[in-house]
Amino acid sequence: MIELGKKYKLKKIRGFENSDNEYYKVIGFYNFDTVICENAYKERFVFLKEFLIDPQKRDDIYSDLILERSEE
Numbered sequence: 001m002i003e004l005g006k007k008y009k010l011k012k013i014r015g016f017e018n019s020d021n022e023y024y025k026v027i028g029f030y031n032f033d034t035v036i037c038e039n040a041y042k043e044r045f046v047f048l049k050e051f052l053i054d055p056q057k058r059d060d061i062y063s064d065l066i067l068e069r070s071e072e
Contacts, residue, residue, distance in 0.1 A: 001056060002026060002035060008052040011063040024052070 002008065007023040024037035024045060035052065038044045051063055 002049050002052055002054060004029070008037075008055075010047070011051050011053055012061055013063050013065055026052075 004026050007025045026035050026037050028036040033049050
């Protein structure tokens with residue numbers, strides 16, 4: 001469960017290197033599935049809840065997001 005005021009890391013995307021260990025603090029809920037977060041530098045971001053690692057599901061660290069690279 002994602003809670004207001006707590007800090008979370010972002011899930012990883014399969015196939016992409018992700019060295020970002022930054023935590024994002026939840027400062028608000030936009031609607032049922034969207035949260036407003038800020039990092040340590042007070043920059044604000046909007047994420048779907050599904051992209052934050054839920055502490056109750058610690059093994060679920062990969063996003064279902066699929067990105068394709070095209071070579072032109």
